[in-house]
Amino acid sequence: xxxxFLSAAPLILFFPLIGAATIALFGPYVHRSASAxxxxxxxxxxxxxxxxxxxxxxxxxxAQQAQFDHSHFVGYWAHIPPYLIISFRLLLxxxxxxxxxxxxxxxxxxxxxxxxxxxxxxxxxxxxxxMNLFVFMMLLLVMSDNFLWLLVGWGGVGLASYLLIGFDxxxxxxxxxxxxxxxxxxxxxxxxxxxxxxxYAHFGSVSFQNVFNNPAQIGTxxxxxxxxxxxxxxxAKSAQLPLQTWLPDAMEGPTPVxxxxxxxxxxxAGVYLIARAHxxxxxxxxxxxxxxxxxxxxxxxxxxxxxxxxxIKRVLAYSTMSQIxxxxxxxxxxxxxxxxxxxxxxxxFKALLFMAAGLVIHAIxxxxxxxxxxxxxxxxxxxxxxxxxxxxxxxxxxxxxxFFSKDDVLDAVLTFHHPVLFVCVxxxxxxxxxxxxxxxxxxxxxxxxxxxxxxHADADRTMTVPVAILAVLSVVGGxxxxxxxxxxxxxxxxxxxxxxxxxxxxxxxxLTFGVLALALAxxxxxxxxxxxxxxxxxxxxxxxxxxxxxxxxxxxxxVLYDWLFQRPTYALALxxxxxxxxxxxxxxxxxxxxxxxxxxxxxxxxxTGYLRRYGLTFxxxxxxxxxxxxFLSHGSAAGAAP
Amino acid sequence: MPQVPLNLYLELSAVLFIIGVIGFLLRRxxxxxxxxxxxxxxAGNLAFVAFxxxxxxxxxxxxxxxxxxxxxxxxxxALAIVVMVFRRRENADVDDISIMRG
Numbered sequence: 001x002x003x004x005f006l007s008a009a010p011l012i013l014f015f016p017l018i019g020a021a022t023i024a025l026f027g028p029y030v031h032r033s034a035s036a037x038x039x040x041x042x043x044x045x046x047x048x049x050x051x052x053x054x055x056x057x058x059x060x061x062x063a064q065q066a067q068f069d070h071s072h073f074v075g076y077w078a079h080i081p082p083y084l085i086i087s088f089r090l091l092l093x094x095x096x097x098x099x100x101x102x103x104x105x106x107x108x109x110x111x112x113x114x115x116x117x118x119x120x121x122x123x124x125x126x127x128x129x130x131m132n133l134f135v136f137m138m139l140l141l142v143m144s145d146n147f148l149w150l151l152v153g154w155g156g157v158g159l160a161s162y163l164l165i166g167f168d169x170x171x172x173x174x175x176x177x178x179x180x181x182x183x184x185x186x187x188x189x190x191x192x193x194x195x196x197x198x199x200y201a202h203f204g205s206v207s208f209q210n211v212f213n214n215p216a217q218i219g220t221x222x223x224x225x226x227x228x229x230x231x232x233x234x235x236a237k238s239a240q241l242p243l244q245t246w247l248p249d250a251m252e253g254p255t256p257v258x259x260x261x262x263x264x265x266x267x268x269a270g271v272y273l274i275a276r277a278h279x280x281x282x283x284x285x286x287x288x289x290x291x292x293x294x295x296x297x298x299x300x301x302x303x304x305x306x307x308x309x310x311x312i313k314r315v316l317a318y319s320t321m322s323q324i325x326x327x328x329x330x331x332x333x334x335x336x337x338x339x340x341x342x343x344x345x346x347x348x349f350k351a352l353l354f355m356a357a358g359l360v361i362h363a364i365x366x367x368x369x370x371x372x373x374x375x376x377x378x379x380x381x382x383x384x385x386x387x388x389x390x391x392x393x394x395x396x397x398x399x400x401x402x403f404f405s406k407d408d409v410l411d412a413v414l415t416f417h418h419p420v421l422f423v424c425v426x427x428x429x430x431x432x433x434x435x436x437x438x439x440x441x442x443x444x445x446x447x448x449x450x451x452x453x454x455x456h457a458d459a460d461r462t463m464t465v466p467v468a469i470l471a472v473l474s475v476v477g478g479x480x481x482x483x484x485x486x487x488x489x490x491x492x493x494x495x496x497x498x499x500x501x502x503x504x505x506x507x508x509x510x511l512t513f514g515v516l517a518l519a520l521a522x523x524x525x526x527x528x529x530x531x532x533x534x535x536x537x538x539x540x541x542x543x544x545x546x547x548x549x550x551x552x553x554x555x556x557x558x559v560l561y562d563w564l565f566q567r568p569t570y571a572l573a574l575x576x577x578x579x580x581x582x583x584x585x586x587x588x589x590x591x592x593x594x595x596x597x598x599x600x601x602x603x604x605x606x607x608t609g610y611l612r613r614y615g616l617t618f619x620x621x622x623x624x625x626x627x628x629x630x631f632l633s634h635g636s637a638a639g640a641a642p
Numbered sequence: 643m644p645q646v647p648l649n650l651y652l653e654l655s656a657v658l659f660i661i662g663v664i665g666f667l668l669r670r671x672x673x674x675x676x677x678x679x680x681x682x683x684x685a686g687n688l689a690f691v692a693f694x695x696x697x698x699x700x701x702x703x704x705x706x707x708x709x710x711x712x713x714x715x716x717x718x719x720a721l722a723i724v725v726m727v728f729r730r731r732e733n734a735d736v737d738d739i740s741i742m743r744g
Contacts, residue, residue, distance in 0.1 A: 609739070610736075610737055611675075611736045611737075611739075612666070612667050612668075612670070612675075612736065612737070615663075615666050615667055616667055619663055619667070
């Protein structure tokens with residue numbers, strides 16, 4: 001049985017690809033439910049195989065685990081010994097397995113959810129094809145054992161994300177959002193490419209094995225640059241500062257897409273990359289420091305914006321950004337297991353929140369503005385209770401999943417001495433509780449229903465069952481890490497055995513209760529401002545309108561980028577079109593033509609038709625040539641006898 | 643028999659060539675111009691055979707025969723052209739046929 005799972009490991013990767021191709025090729029000829037079935041089946045089979053492989057590999061001792069890391073040879077990308085050998089082997093180490101489990105597991109739930117959610121879409125088959133393509137690319141990203149294939153997956157998930165954000169291609173705003181996401185992501189792809197060039201220059205290889213074997217040999221400075229360029233990739237993919245602006249706009253995509261790609265899996269690829277490249281960051285403290293700062297600042301930056309947004313999905317997007325900031329901060333300070341743990345619980349509760357929000361949006365005809373919701377708890381009790389579980393989990397209330405993982409991250413940050421960043425994420429933890437419960441109150445509780453659409457509480461079982469499963473996981477998902485029993489760090493010890501810092505969480509009781517109190521304070525404030533005395537929110541809104549505008553417009557980063565990049569580029573392009581092209585590009589060949597014509601005119605004057613003038617020209621020319629020949633080849637001794 | 647020095651042959655060749663050039667440039671009758679060209683050909687030929695004799699190398703002599711052959715062909719074509727022009731225009735002044743310029 002063990003051998004069966006291990007030999008079938010490549011199928012984990014290829015089932016979703018086969019699914020995507022099958023739906024794309026044969027989808028139009030079969031019933032639409034068949035393509036949905038194929039889409040779910042392929043991811044489901046991948047999930048089952050991943051579970052099997054995990055059960056085979058994870059119980060083994062460390063040394064034996066490592067044997068399977070590069071055991072599946074699939075093919076060569078380049079084979080030019082001794083200069084360049086890039087092979088493609090599947091990586092099955094614990095870190096990859098954790099990501100694979102989440103990608104296929106949560107992916108399966110979201111695929112099933114999509115069966116109901118997308119039922120009215122006319123591009124139903126295309127949707128499942130794209131989703132399967134995404135799962136394939138994401139698996140390729142985490143199962144690759146070198147940076148080149150990782151980059152293929154990296155670009156591939158960017159492509160799938162582009163296709164799915166712009167899925168409603170008839171809405172121009174969705175298309176623009178898709179384009180924005182693609183451009184931002186490509187900046188990150190270029191960052192990883194530059195890091196790969198540096199790796200090849202210094203190590204002569206881009207495989208994990210060769211690069212991570214002894215990274216310190218090339219010196220701290222070169223290593224820091226590699227780390228920084230990798231971080232550029234991570235920042236773009238994970239929507240961290242300063243490349244964060246695409247994620248809120250990406251909410252134009254269908255809700256299952258937001259849940260799968262822009263919450264649970266793709267946006268955490270940056271965390272995976274840094275955790276994967278941890279030997280580089282362990283030996284390049286400066287790069288690791290920058291990673292930590294980016295994560296910590298993004299965590300509080302996004303949390304503050306989330307407090308004032310009105311679009312339910314945008315709040316969740318900013319919350320995702322903030323939570324990924326936690327993960328990036330954790331891996332930046334060297335607490336890789338804590339970052340991976342928070343990734344896991346976040347995948348559960350953020351997918352849950354998006355899907356519960358999707359139930360609401362689905363029920364009220366696509367409305368996403370929380371000012372047009374309210375009082376939905378009685379009409380949509382299932383969505384309310386599941387959303388509430390998600391909100392409690394993300395706020396970090398005991399004993400829900402977020403409590404354990406967030407505590408783990410905060411512990412790590414405190415232990416590894418980042419006082420400023422620690423305060424940042426501590427405040428962000430309070431803000432998280434506030435904005436999540438602001439959503440809960442405004443959407444489900446406050447006052448009567450404010451919208452105009454009728455409420456249709458008719459979600460079918462394909463939608464409710466995945467949400468229920470995720471709700472359960474959001475409750476119990478944190479219990480892997482208890483005091484003196486850190487199952488996540490134990491599971492990942494094979495991947496982080498060479499990390500210098502201890503990975504197992506140590507509980508700091510004071511901190512635990514402090515964070516809990518902060519989260520409760522956030523919830524209490526949300527309750528006071530939106531449920532108990534709504535005039536508090538109104539008064540705050542009025543007295544702090546400048547701050548509100550700043551936050552509502554996301555610190556005007558979009559405006560800044562507009563002025564910094566978009567407008568100069570447009571101005572340059574206009575100048576090139578209207579001035580440069582007319583005056584230089586068009587004028588240059590025209591000048592050439594005029595010059596040719598003038599020369600022709602000149603030569604034409606020579607052509608008199610008088611035979612004797614031709615003769616004279618000929619004689620003068622011959623005489624000149626003779627003179628030149630004698631003068632040049634014999635110099636002063638012109639005409640001397642040979 | 644006293645050897646005529648090479649210089650004298652070459653000087654004669656140069657004089658013949660210059661006479662030919664001047665004749666070609668100054669006369670307007672095509673027949674006369676052809677004769678001037680013939681003079682230039684033969685100035686060249688004289689130089690060839692003079693060198694051949696001086697250096698005792700027969701290739702110069704051989705080359706002179708080739709020149710004579712080519713000159714004969716040239717004269718035949720040129721005379722044919724002159725006859726054709728004369729038939730059409732009753733006149734053989736080369737300046738009058740400058741109308742044929744490109």
